[in-house]
Amino acid sequence: MRLRYIEGQYDYVKNHTKGIVEPQNYDDIKEKFGNNKPLHVELGCGKGRFIRGMAASNPDINFLGFEKSIKVAYRCLKCSSSAIDEEVKNYYIVYSNGDILSEVFPEKSIERIYLNFSDPWPKPSHYKRRLTHKGFLDIYRKVLVDSGEIHMKTDNNDLFEYSVEQLAQDNWELILVTRDLHNSEYVNGNIMTEYEEKFSEFGKKINKLVARKK
Numbered sequence: 001m002r003l004r005y006i007e008g009q010y011d012y013v014k015n016h017t018k019g020i021v022e023p024q025n026y027d028d029i030k031e032k033f034g035n036n037k038p039l040h041v042e043l044g045c046g047k048g049r050f051i052r053g054m055a056a057s058n059p060d061i062n063f064l065g066f067e068k069s070i071k072v073a074y075r076c077l078k079c080s081s082s083a084i085d086e087e088v089k090n091y092y093i094v095y096s097n098g099d100i101l102s103e104v105f106p107e108k109s110i111e112r113i114y115l116n117f118s119d120p121w122p123k124p125s126h127y128k129r130r131l132t133h134k135g136f137l138d139i140y141r142k143v144l145v146d147s148g149e150i151h152m153k154t155d156n157n158d159l160f161e162y163s164v165e166q167l168a169q170d171n172w173e174l175i176l177v178t179r180d181l182h183n184s185e186y187v188n189g190n191i192m193t194e195y196e197e198k199f200s201e202f203g204k205k206i207n208k209l210v211a212r213k214k
C-alpha cells in the first residue's frame with residue numbers, strides 16, 4: 001500500500017516524545033536515554049512492533065529503530081500508545097537513513113544491529129542498496145563493538161542467500177543460520193515484526209541469521 005504524505009509529518013516525528021529526526025551527534029542520543037546501557041539498533045523498523053516488543057522485554061538495553069521514510073516513521077509513532085511510551089523508556093524511533101550510522105555513532109558503540117524484512121532490491125543494479133551489501137557491512141563493522149552482532153530475518157530467499165554469502169566473504173562469523181525459524185529451536189523468545197506476521201500467515205518460511213564481528 002502506498003502511503004500518503006500528510007502535511008506536518010516531519011514536525012510530528014520531531015516533536016514526538018519518542019521521535020528523533022536526522023541525528024547529528026551521538027551526545028544528543030545519549031542524553032535522551034540518560035544512561036550508558038548497551039545499544040541495539042534496528043534499521044528499517046517499519047511500524048515499530050519489533051523494537052517496542054524488544055524494548056519492553058529488555059529494560060537493560062537501549063533500542064533505536066531507524067526508519068528512512070518519513071511517512072512510515074510518522075505511522076510508526078502515530079500508532080504507538082502513550083501508555084506504552086510512558087512505560088517503556090528505553091527506545092526511540094529515528095527518522096533517518098541507516099547509512100549515516102558511522103557518521104553519528106563512534107566506533108564500537110553499538111552491540112547489535114537488527115535487519116528485519118529489509119527491502120530486497122531484486123535488480124543487480126540495485127544491490128548496493130541492500131542492507132547486507134559490502135558498503136553497509138563496512139559501516140556496521142566500524143560501529144559495532146568487538147564481537148558485536150547482526151541479526152537478520154527475512155522471508156526473501158534470494159536476499160537471504162546473498163546475505164549469507166556477503167557476510168561469509170567479508171569475514172563475519174555466522175553463528176546461526178536457519179531457513180525455517182518458526183519450526184526451529186531458535187523460535188523461543190522470537191518477537192514478530194509486522195511483515196513477519198503477514199508472511200508467515202501466508203505460509204512463507206522465515207529465514208534468520210546471526211553474524212558476529214570477527
Ligand SMILES: C[S@@+](CC[C@H](N)C(=O)[O-])C[C@H]1O[C@@H](n2cnc3c(N)ncnc32)[C@H](O)[C@@H]1O
Pocket residue numbers: 043044045046047066067068069072096097098099116117118119193194195196
Ligand atoms: C519491508 S519494510 C519492513 C518493516 C519492518 N522491519 C517489518 O519487518 O515489519 C522495510 C522498511 O525499511 C525501511 N528502510 C529501507 N532501507 C532503509 C535504510 N537504509 N535505513 C532506514 N530504513 C530503511 C523502509 O522504508 C521500510 O519501511
